[in-house]
Amino acid sequence: VMRLWGMSQWIMWEVSALFENIGTVQDGMATLSLPRQIEDSPEAKPLAIDRGEIVFDHIRFHYGKGSGVIDDLSLHIRPGEKIGLIGPSGAGKSTLVNLLLRFFELEGGAIRIDGQDIADVTQESLRAKIGMVTQDTSLLHRSVRDNLLYGRPDATDDMAWQAAKQAHVAEFIESLRDIHGRRGFEAHVGERGVKLSGGQRQRLAIARVMLKDAPILILDEATSALDSDVEAAIQENLDQLMRGKTVIAIAHRLSTIAAMDRLVVMEQGRIVEQGSHAELIRQNGLYARLWRRQSGGFLEAATTPSSAHEA
Numbered sequence: 001v002m003r004l005w006g007m008s009q010w011i012m013w014e015v016s017a018l019f020e021n022i023g024t025v026q027d028g029m030a031t032l033s034l035p036r037q038i039e040d041s042p043e044a045k046p047l048a049i050d051r052g053e054i055v056f057d058h059i060r061f062h063y064g065k066g067s068g069v070i071d072d073l074s075l076h077i078r079p080g081e082k083i084g085l086i087g088p089s090g091a092g093k094s095t096l097v098n099l100l101l102r103f104f105e106l107e108g109g110a111i112r113i114d115g116q117d118i119a120d121v122t123q124e125s126l127r128a129k130i131g132m133v134t135q136d137t138s139l140l141h142r143s144v145r146d147n148l149l150y151g152r153p154d155a156t157d158d159m160a161w162q163a164a165k166q167a168h169v170a171e172f173i174e175s176l177r178d179i180h181g182r183r184g185f186e187a188h189v190g191e192r193g194v195k196l197s198g199g200q201r202q203r204l205a206i207a208r209v210m211l212k213d214a215p216i217l218i219l220d221e222a223t224s225a226l227d228s229d230v231e232a233a234i235q236e237n238l239d240q241l242m243r244g245k246t247v248i249a250i251a252h253r254l255s256t257i258a259a260m261d262r263l264v265v266m267e268q269g270r271i272v273e274q275g276s277h278a279e280l281i282r283q284n285g286l287y288a289r290l291w292r293r294q295s296g297g298f299l300e301a302a303t304t305p306s307s308a309h310e311a
């Protein structure tokens, strides 16, 4: 079945930008490798972040049977740099960020954050320092409050409301009532709780990451399930959240990441192009083609970002 879908990753990318859930459908059909339990080494120390530099140093990884290969990939992300990661569906973008979180073990090379190999730090401290929103958020079968405070248990209700407002999900939370009559923050969501739409779950995940306020931020199709007007409203708050943090943002819609410090284009587990929006447009390669296609009415109209670097 993967053969069929794999015929043209390019077509997949374009189609999945139109039908944004197809990534999940595709995942459902692939043979998925689930993360194995990775043990901390006995000498593991907590990760200490002072600047937020991330180095992918000649990393290699595959899921098995030759599928999903990351092949000798190196990327040096400066402290506070905002990276926009782009590439066709299946290029390995999500794999790369999953490796940064150490959900899977590398087969070669190393990933270092502020000089510390992530294999030498505790996984708990690693994940505590990274805020991540993915395309498909699953919620704990717990109260809305527990779901929001997950990354920051000491936060007050005031702080949680603030984050919910920034993620444009506060009104929705106020309207919630579960089958036991619990309302708002007390209402239980998740599998056996109130069923939420993909967009509602995604907004809760965004509120969670705003509350967590970690020094490294990963946005993997973080606004893919939102209407474009809601997305635009939240984007401003996300931009604010990004300040002072090291960010990796993945998006199909190029207009949402074109203004990042550096765009990195991946294809088949490799980096094939990188530079600012202006530089990549001038290079007239893969990115430029995609930009023209997306701004030419094939997808939605994309405007040239005003803050894009004109180096």
Ligand code: ADP
Pocket (backbone or CB within 6 Å): 030, 031, 032, 033, 034, 063, 067, 068, 069, 087, 088, 089, 090, 091, 092, 093, 094, 095, 096
């Ligand atoms: P992208 O995020 O760029 O769309 P992914 O990193 O999700 O790409 O996937 C890269 C490749 O690895 C694809 O061929 C995909 O099918 C495969 N893959 C992704 N996750 C898994 C998994 N958990 N198990 C097996 N193969 C996977």
Ligand code: MG
Pocket (backbone or CB within 6 Å): 093, 094, 095, 220
């Ligand atoms: Mg992905």
